[in-house]
Amino acid sequence: MTLSSQSKVNIASGMIRVSAVLYLVYYYLNGGRSASFQIALATCIALGILLLLALFIRRGYKWAKWLLLGLLILTITPDAINLPATFKANFYAGCIAVIIDLLQIGALVLLFMPGKEKPVAEDAE
Secondary structure (H helix, E strand, O other), X not given: OOOOHHHHHHHHHHHHHHHHXXXXXXXXXXXXHHOOHHHHHHHXXXXXXXXXXXXXXXXXXXXXXXXXXXXXXXXXXXXXXXXHHHXXXXXXXXXXXXXXXXXXXXXXXXXXXXXXXXXXXXXXX
């Protein structure tokens, strides 16, 4: 089964939005109530960036997938390094962190997959 380009964009945008909601849950599971102002502000900025990326992707901006790729390259390594400590501190937060990363990677894969091409009609004479 192949998906059209528009359906891939819509699915990827939805996956990014779900990851943004899960990021908020992750923040609260990691002690969001006792977090400092800087951590709360960084979380709000990250949520805003994710939601804006989802909006730009749904509207069809091609540069948004490249920005998502750059952000994932910058964030996936620290996430992978901190994952054992996250699981040790809170198992559910670790599971959500893995799901967030998988959703974002899945959205990125969908965005870079080639679209379904329409068959070329032969000229009828």
